[in-house]
Amino acid sequence: MSETITETKPVTMIQALNMALADAMAEDDRVLVLGEDVGDKQEGGIVGVTKGLSSQFGTGRVKATPISEQAILGAAIGASLAGYKPVAEIMLMNFTTVAMDMIVNHAAKLRFMSGGQTHVPIVIRTMTGAGFGTGGQHGDYFEAWFAHVAGIKVVAPSNPADGYGLMRAAIEDPDPVLFIENMPSYWTPGPAPERGSRVEIGKARIARAGSDVTLVTYSRATNDCLAAAEALAADGIQAEVIDLRTIAPWDRAAVFASVEKTGRAVIVHEAVREHGVGAEIAAELSDAFFGKLKAPVKRIGAAFCPVPFSKPLETAFVPQAAGIEATVRGIL
């Protein structure tokens, strides 16, 4: 239950998101939560981000659903058209594939297609990430798909405090927001968020300042970039790590300012590299800084294959700090 968390102690992403949902529901009774298992009184489902919410706010506002992702998002979209602010959970990002119509053809487009008469202020929470041996259908990062669709915002916090602040901002946002949570780092503690704080959507965070190279990243890969930056610092190489936090629309100003300073950029994400978000950023940087870069913009992503099961393969599939470090050294 959110009440038992003291804000000064470190919290996990699970706790931070749980607090954010509880605080938002307490403040605004138009906020609703729906999804599979979210009504579970004991645990709030397998991971427990929604733990305690159904007891605190009732099973009317915290609605356990059948395994019906289209209906879950339809319910969220419909309720939002009527003035509610639903937070719908699509348990894993791979399951967005059974409900893409609702996200892409409706949530993202109704404002435009209605000429601004309606809009869909929903949050779609979803988790993903390789590392738990769940194989090819449970760990994909598909954020590039959604960034390619006009009308929906995409955020992906890397730490509990940002998770809290982004969730509060996403719920208040007048547009649909896809909220991507990394599962393997759910239990990693981090500094507690300030209760009531917001992280502005569209604003990146300089996770580490540096002058030699800019690492642009988001979600769990931020940690790997920070680890690589530490290792590089031992050799006097100062990497600036930018945690985008919002993937769409991304904070062009922050990234540009950093690359203006460093002249080098590496984009790192856990999604497959080919046609990932890194491509867009690399293309933009290479164009905007044409003739001014000290090195080509590099991109690091997962291997071009489904998430493999066997541990050594799964480990090799995901970008690691060592690979990031090596790439940076390669362009210095």
Add this chain to the structure above:
Amino acid sequence: MSETITETKPVTMIQALNMALADAMAEDDRVLVLGEDVGDKQEGGIVGVTKGLSSQFGTGRVKATPISEQAILGAAIGASLAGYKPVAEIMLMNFTTVAMDMIVNHAAKLRFMSGGQTHVPIVIRTMTGAGFGTGGQHGDYFEAWFAHVAGIKVVAPSNPADGYGLMRAAIEDPDPVLFIENMPSYWTPGPAPERGSRVEIGKARIARAGSDVTLVTYSRATNDCLAAAEALAADGIQAEVIDLRTIAPWDRAAVFASVEKTGRAVIVHEAVREHGVGAEIAAELSDAFFGKLKAPVKRIGAAFCPVPFSKPLETAFVPQAAGIEATVRGIL
């Protein structure tokens, strides 16, 4: 009916695809066709790509389906696992959104996840493209989504002859192929294909040779690039137009060879520019030709919004020859 077409006369894309399907079905009785309306004896559905097939090959092999895109693709996947070669139609690309699970989590991945024990040699035909006033849910180009998924190939012919040859190759391909057809140019006649010819998947075509700039494109936008190239040629500017034909895996060798020569590249597609296929190609070119390009790589795509209905908006939404021309002049 395909028999009535003489091969020397120009044919439309509809006729070329119809011939390809008929020829493939005649040659290999494992080839099946399924989709909404494909059984229609008179017309073969609204557009008529499948016209005559159910009369010629029977309604067993040419199977009209309910409006059930998941089951359509499930049927195709299942039949392919059992040794058939189904060509499934998902009428419009926007309707892939109700069946993404079948495409992304299954068709693309079963070979890998089964360690090569099974594979899914299906073709998924789908059409799209703005220009008919069909509004926000009928004209999107989502090829970048599929290019981002390992295990599925993506092709998009720009002319009837390529349509024929790519379809024949796609049906024979051992991997799943997404086959993208442009609806507004369906009726534009072009040189007839050679019956029985194949266009190799993964190989681009130099649609026009030139030395000053490389235009990389595919599908209908090829025509716009050729028109822009004509206009530029009047001023002595020689644009090389590369029609990728296959979007994934794209023909890196052909594109690199051209840019090596021209030193300048513009990528043009009808998909929304942001996070489109152009981003991947621009990122790759900017990296590979770092310090060697004469100008930044430019990308042209549709406006960042849903496909609008009203004619002036719809026209402005799609990339046009004039805009391509202007972009090229801007980097000379």
Add this chain to the structure above:
Amino acid sequence: MSNYPKPDRAALVEIYRRADLIKQNDEKVIREIKAGRLVTPYYSPRGQEIIPSALSASLTDEDYICTIYRGTHDMLAKGFPLPELWGELAGRVTGSCKGKGGTMHLTYPAKGMMVTTGIVGSSLPIATGLAWAAQLEGKGRVSVAYFGDGAANIGAFHESLNMAGLWKLPAIFVCQNNLYSEHTTFADSTAVERLSQRAAGYGMPGVTVDGNDPEAMFGAAKMAIERARAGEGPTLIEALTYRFNGHVMGDADRYMDKAEKAEAIAADPVPRLRQRLLDAGVAEDEIAGIERANAEAIAAAVEAAYAADLPDVAELKRDVFAHEIA
């Protein structure tokens, strides 16, 4: 169905007023397209006028509907203003969606018309969500999803009906079974004889009704709507009807059975209702007056639409997000 509520004379006249408006409007759209003055894909609802006209008699502006590309009848029956309708069809700034949505995406939330969709089946999940909102709000609103027979075989139908049945939502699922989905017959796409049979699988009542019969349709709809308002849950209505035209304007419709079609057109429900009114003693003059008013309102809307401005290309950057794109 003998226990169904029956429309009184005034209600029947009102149903006719709407049905005639839809019929005349349809004829006008087709004329304008044929004359080249209007350029839009068009999915004629001719033949299906009675269904929403009879159903809307029991709805208020507070109630929600979600409908489909073939939905001008559903819209007009619920009171979509003609100028905003024609402005939209013509892609003008005066359209309800400023010309950005178009024929397949007519929207008018001021009268509860929340979504018109071009994706088969997708009206149902969103209408289910609106019904959920209505239930939470507790003011007795209902939410109607219109869809075709073809849509009854897509996944979204199933998920929506199960959720609505489970949560006892105030939803009415209205399948307009016109026997065709594009070029495919009902029998070629559906494994069950009557779609209403599926309702039992979702714990809700299901009824098949002659959608072209205003009394039957009024009764079935009113029962379902009252049930929903009373918190008793959703209903599935299969309204039997027929599509007088091909799927989309320009469609050769050779796949439609000629005799079946001729028979349906001979039983055109709109003149049939007109005759019923006459038989019931409604004066020819009153009816003619209604028809004249409809014709005038349509003509005025068409002229106003053509006189209005086309949108500026700057609109591409507006309404994508709440804040205009830079």
Add this chain to the structure above:
Amino acid sequence: MSNYPKPDRAALVEIYRRADLIKQNDEKVIREIKAGRLVTPYYSPRGQEIIPSALSASLTDEDYICTIYRGTHDMLAKGFPLPELWGELAGRVTGSCKGKGGTMHLTYPAKGMMVTTGIVGSSLPIATGLAWAAQLEGKGRVSVAYFGDGAANIGAFHESLNMAGLWKLPAIFVCQNNLYSEHTTFADSTAVERLSQRAAGYGMPGVTVDGNDPEAMFGAAKMAIERARAGEGPTLIEALTYRFNGHVMGDADRYMDKAEKAEAIAADPVPRLRQRLLDAGVAEDEIAGIERANAEAIAAAVEAAYAADLPDVAELKRDVFAHEIA
């Protein structure tokens, strides 16, 4: 159900052999995971052994099945070889999928095990496609889709059953209703009391059967399989059962009703069947022999798996496409 075909003594013994193999295998997996020797998410089928054991008695290696993450019982019942199973669970090159698929994607086409999926509902459309292929081929093969009660509410279920019913495909849709989908009860997710009621909406027979009763399950399955082989079309079987463990290993299962669970475990179908065999005069020795053979086969497979190599990272480039990625 009295007209159902009944298993003879040999068939019952064979059902027990499979059920015991599944039960012992499950216990071994759990022991190995707890001991830290095996690292994998694991969805225990304990309690559901009888369903596939009784059903597979009427299948041949030529018949297809598609199952789900919670599918080791379905696999083992159909003859998935233990060394390839354990190789896969342990992520070794000796796994049927070379360690690339894992626990949730066990595949063994050599014995008709075509797809194991982690996406709820997705076993149905693919099994429908396999049934279509079987129909085209005309050799009497059948295709079985296994899925859970939770999956019966997702769109893919609906589309598949309609298509199979419409085309009269040789498919058997087997819902293993264990009363839970993850942490949610059947009643909280389903608007109908018996899932078999939905079959009528797809023009196919539907039957609810005690999946833990080997005779009932054998009979219902055999009827459906024979129907399918004879070209008479698909059947929906709702097999009632219970999940003895939480959804996934490690799950606290506090959401499960304690009394209900205790009762189910007390009625454990595997020892119940053992007792039935004894009562029917099967010698204790024979049974013990079966059990010993199962145990030995499992133990050997586990040891072989651990002794095998882990895959090389070059595997990331293989099996993505037919041709290795450069």
